[in-house]
Amino acid sequence: MEVDSARSDVSPLPREEYVEQAHLFEVLGARMRENIPAQEILESLREEILVTTKLPMAVDFMLAELRHLGAFATAMERLPHYFTPFQAFVMAEAENDRQRFDLRVGLEILRREAAYRAEGASRQGLFLYQLEVLCRNRMGYDAGLDAIAKDSAFDEHWRNWILTVRRQIGIVDMADLLFVRSEFYHERKAAEQGSPALFNELVAEATAQGFPPLFGRQEGRIAWANRKKDPLLLFGALHRQLGYPEAPRSAVADPEERLLPVLARRVEQLEARLKLVEEEQRGGIDLHRFYKPTDFDGVTGEG
Template identity: 55%
Template sequence: MSQTLDREEHVEQAHFFRTLAERSGDGIPLQELLENVKHEILVTTKLPLAIEYMASELRLTGCVSPAMSKLGHYFTAFQTFLMQQAESDKGRFDFRTAIQILQKEAEFRSSGGFSPQGLFLYRFEVLCRNRLSYDQGLAAAANDPAFDERWQCWIGIVRRQIGIVELADMVFVRSEFYGKKTRKSLPADDSLGILFGEREGRIAWANRRRDPLLLFGSLQRHLGYPPAPRPDPPDSLPELLPQLARRVERMEQRMKLLEEEQKGGIDITKFYRPS
């Protein structure tokens, strides 16, 4: 598990990921980007050494996620998980989207409003919006020093029950609002206790049986929780031109058939396959 980092580490991580996201669309190789950004980071932090190791791993394997995995004392398991998904040949998770997610999380962790509640809900929204594996993603999300033993145990329960029990219900039951609404208290042997405040519970109760994205939106509007970056819409232009060319070709073929029909008939022999 990674260690709890100082605020300046998160501030520099946010700058690092923001710069990568902004410059990745300029066609600059990632290797060159890492070398350039390294000189912008405060040398009083551990990030320059981490970037240097990431650059060396990139030269060897073509990926940075193996380096992040080996630097588990610095990068969280969830950060590594996102980069692994972005660099996977089988997935459709965009690299730039992953970088933007890491940037927003680092900004949240360096802010005065950071909380385990906000971090969990942010990460859950990331998994939901990008259609990433809940099983692997929640396992990685729980492995974080920001979550104490109670939180890690509860996230494990969410991981097992998601798809069976709605997230809004699970948040509601673990909130202060649950006791006021149902006039019931948690069992005496319950070791997890209350994890969410009354306002989170009230919003969760109001969003039961609804799209989970509506729950996230309500929490962000009323409690200021950070929204997860949305994936960029796919660029259909590269596929659009070949599609238009095929349509024009079919239209030309139909026009030729109509012209031949007007001239006195269609010669269907040219459609025969040579025997």
């Protein structure tokens, strides 16, 4: 038996859906940096998105939820046939006021995942990308791995193993968890018994018991080489070798970057107040500029 670690189509939606999803998340993140309201962004994106996809209908629903509840995550949770549980989880974490997780980072996470699926993702790469996202951004492993396990991209064997990782992460070395479910583990076991020909028999036996290899020889070798090391070194090596996207991470906040917009708004407020004071000293404030021309229709000035 040989694990197919090459990229294969494990995405439940057509490629064009993921291409448009990636565009949606990219534009949302970019325009939010310009302080454009999310509702306005979605309304304009509704016209940009390819109408032959189902994303425009999803955007309409997201707009409705945004107007009523002020959040994206609830809409994504209520569209499980279109958005994955992991996508909804990431958005919920980004919108949680108690978490120090930037919404723009969350959108970039979703953009990279959608683009990866559009290119043709492998189960190994998809799982490792999602797990690295949880690790690097200090998101909850319990709820995060549960959301990953519910992704339709993973079959029953993968789902059972992901839930095992959920129970054992932090107790068992992540490299060991990967190693024992790889082809390289059975290869070493056969070599230790002095008969490399036993490899196929060991794999068949493990598969019959419900524990087939989920990772190939290459991933197993990387995991073996990174045992008892920082998990980030493991992720770095796997990312380089498997070619899945690099997991975005929250940047260290720059105090000056946060302070400058606040100061700019205060300066604008002071300028507006000074103009009002100057107008009053010159003979009064012209109130007409605070109203639309139609506001004075029918007004004659008579008591």
